[in-house]
Amino acid sequence: MTGALLAGTGTLLFKEVLRFWKVSVQTVAAPVLTAVLYLLIFGHVLEDHVKVYGSVSYTSFLIPGLVMMSVLQNAFANSSSSLIQSKITGNLVLLLVTPLSHWAWFLAYVGASVVRGLVVGAGVLLVTLWFAPLRVAEPGWILVFSVAGAAMMGALGLVAGLWAEKFDQIAAFQNFIVMPMTFLSGVFYSVGSLPVFWQRVSHLNPFFYIIDGFRRGFFGVSDVSPWVALAVVATSLAAVCALCLHLLRIGYKVRS
C-alpha cells in the first residue's frame, strides 16, 4: 500500500515536471532571456557606478540575485499556474478521484516547482556567467537557499492556486505580492546601501534572507549572518508549508 502511495506521488511529480517541460520555451527559455536582459540593462547602466562588498563588480553581484529571482518566480508560477489551469478547465477532477493524500499533492506540486525553479536558475547562471566572472565561496549555502527558496515559493504558489478562482487572481498575487517582494529584497542592490528605515523594512521581507544567503554562497560575504538567514527562511518555509498542507487537507475550494 505504501508502495502504491509512493508510486502515485511519483507519478504526479513526473506529470507536473513533464507538463512544464513540454512548454519549455515558455517556462524555461523565456525567463532565462528575461534575466539576461535585466543583466544587460542594469549591468550596462550601473557597472561603473556601484561597487559592492569592496571589490565585487556590480555585474558579478547582480548575477546571483537574478538567478534567485528567477528561481523564486518560476517556482511560484509552476504550482500556481498548473493548479488554476486544472481548476478552470475542470480536469482537476481526474486527480480528485484518486487515492492520493494531501501529502502526495504537496510533495508532488512543490517538488515539481523546485525542479522548475532550479532548472531556470541553472539556465540563468549558465548564460550570465558569460558576462562576468563568478566564484563559488561556500557552495552549501547556494544549495540550501536555492532549494528552500524554491520550495517556499512552490508551496506559496499552491496556496495561491487553491485560493484563486480565475487567472486574474493569480496574476494579482504575482504582480502585487511576489514581484514587489522580490524586487525589494536586494536583487539589484545591497540592502546595506539603503537608509536605515528601508534596511529595517527589508529585514521584514523573507525574500531578502533567501537572496542574501544565496549570494553568500558565491562571495563569502552577506548583509546578515547566513545562519540568521537560514533561521528566517526555515521559519517562513515551515509556515507556508503548514498553511498549504492545511488547505490541501480540508480540500479548500476544490472539494465542496
Next chain:
Amino acid sequence: MPAVSFQSVTKVYPGPRGGTSGELRALDGVSFDIESGEFFGLLGPNGAGKTTLISILAGLTRATGGRVTVHGHEVVGDYAAARRQLGIVPQELVFDPFFSVRESLVIQSGYFGVRNNGTWIDELLESLGLADKAKANMRQLSGGMKRRVLVAQALVHRPPVIVLDEPTAGVDVELRQTLWGFIARLNKQGHTVLLTTHYLEEAEALCGRIAMLKQGRVVALDRTSALLAGTASTMLRFKTDQPLPDSVLGKARLTGRVVQVAARDAVEVEAVLARLHAAGVKVEDLEIGRADLEDVFLQIMHSAPVVPRLAA
C-alpha cells in the same frame, strides 16, 4: 457486503450568506445499497441530486450527514481504499491539454499506484476504438473521442465498481454501442456498474435495478422489471390536431401531435377512447402498447409529493 452503500445521506448547501436562510437541501436522507456485480441505474430529473450523490461517493463533495461505503470502506475516513475500488466517468468533458491519449492513461494509472500497465492500456484503447489515437494530443480529439478517453481513464486501474455519470450525453450512436458493449462485458466479468442517465431506454435495457430520485429523496427503488410491472402497464398512443377534453388532458403526455395516455387495463383504455369520441376528437395512428421506463418514470415523478427544499 454491498459494493456501494448509501446510509441516510444528506447534503445541505448553505445559503448565499452562509447561514440557514436560503440553504438548499440537495439530498435528504438517501439510503440504498448496490450489491456486488449489479448493473444499477440512478435516475431523476435535472437537480434531483444524482450528481451530488455520485460526487459524495467519489469524494468530490462532502455529505452533511450519513455514511457512504464502497466494499466496506468509508469514503471519507478510509478514502484511499474506497477510491481504489472506484472508477468514475465524470459528466463534464474534461481533459489535460498537455498530454497525449496514452500519456493520459499512463499518468492516471500511476495515480492509483499501478505501473507497467501497458497491456491493459492497450486493451482499453482497442476496446474503446482509440488505438489509432494513442499518440494524438487530447486537444486534437473530437468530443466523442474525449468521452472514450474519460471512460478509459476511469477503468485504467481495473476498479471493481464503475460509476458512469451520464456517459452518453451528446455522443453518437457508434460510441454508445461501443461503450455499452464494453461496459456490459465488464459487468458480466463481475464489475459493479452504477449508471446515471437521461436516456431511459438505455437504463431499461441495461440496469437490473433502479433507484429514482426526486428533490433529493428516493421515490422509487426496485428491480427494473418490477417497476415496469408495478405501474400502468398499458399505454395508449395516438396523434391528433384537436384539443383534448380535460378528463383526458390531465393524464396525457403530449409531444407535439403525439399523445400518450397511461391505462391500467382494457376497461380504462375503452373509457379514454369513449371520452375522446364524446368530445369529437379525431385520432390518427392509434396504438396500444406496453408502458416503457419513460412512462414509469413520468408517472412516478408526477405522483411523488413535492417538498420544499429551500429554507426560508
